[in-house]
Amino acid sequence: MPTPDNTAAPLRQAAAEETKPARAKDNASETLAKGLRILDIFGIDDSGFTLSQIAARVHLNKTSVYRYVNTFRELGYLRRDERTGLYHLGVRSLSLAYTIVEKSEMVQLVKPFVLEANRKHGVHVDVGLVKGDAIYLIYRHESKDTSVFRSFSYSSDLYYLATGKAAMAFMEQDELSALLDRLDLAAKTDKTLTDRDSLLKELERAREQGYCVNNEEFVPGLIAIGAPLFSLRTGKAIGGVSFDSTTDQFSMKEFEARFSGYLVELAKKISAVVSL
Incomplete structure (x- = not known):
């Protein structure tokens, strides 16, 4: 089944956000934005990613990405396949998506x-x-x-x-x-x-x-x-x-x-x- 290779889109969107007026930027959480960029790539393609692949796609270092990913795992938004080592969307992400579609x-x-x-x-x-x-x-x-x-x-x-x-x-x-x-x-x-x-x-x-x-x-x-x-x-x-x-x-x-x-x-x- 064809899936769009759209990994650059979240990065271009983030770059576009940088051009907004300073006041809007001051009211935004850069930490939250970085975390959402990580979740964004799973929405585009949930075939699974390693920690290194996630870091490369969102242009963050592996240490930072690990903290985000581990937090998402603990909260249930991501899961890790222990056999392959790949990260996938977790049950809370799937539940949230279902709720959005239904409600x-x-x-x-x-x-x-x-x-x-x-x-x-x-x-x-x-x-x-x-x-x-x-x-x-x-x-x-x-x-x-x-x-x-x-x-x-x-x-x-x-x-x-x-x-x-x-x-x-x-x-x-x-x-x-x-x-x-x-x-x-x-x-x-x-x-x-x-x-x-x-x-x-x-x-x-x-x-x-x-x-x-x-x-x-x-x-x-x-x-x-x-x-x-x-x-x-x-x-x-x-x-x-x-x-x-x-x-x-x-x-x-x-x-x-x-x-x-x-x-x-x-x-x-x-x-x-x-x-x-």
Whole structure:
């Protein structure tokens, strides 16, 4: 099952946080932020990490990482496989994640729209919100033909996903330019847009038509269309919703023609309830 290699996202987000005004930084706990960066990499990929791998991914020394990891173990947020020595998410992290999915007010507001879209059209639906330089999955409903794929798991870079590209297309130009300066446009497939000018042209096209397309840019055989989510308070793009399918079911052109209008309307409805 493909899993996004997105280990740089938490680091880029942390770097972005450094540019915030001094007053905001003074009110934040750097110690807590470092600990959360460690948990962040497990959300992206829970295949397990050694202490050295964790230290390398979050750019902290092993002594500091050991203290954080040992604290998380004692509290039940991480566990260590004594056979392999790898660290994984613990029962308290899993319980917290389950509670968020089942009880979160935002998820409960989004869920009926997603289930209705799946019921009507049988499509895979992802809803994600942008934070820092990544897009975070808040709700998903899979379809039968995409059950072996993952559009993204916990968080992913924006440029190779329909949800992320949809949000990028409607960012202010200065914000988009700064984001692209920070992103490493690495190829996920031979169709991933890694040339900045080509990506900008694609985003401009998406802005004009109100939605973006993703033609096997993250996983071979997986196609998607994405529409932006907006904050009704600020008017800014805050995320995206996508429909995913496979090349066995539709061509990219067929999928776009059949579902893009419905998706754009769905994005408006979801925007009305996420209210960031």
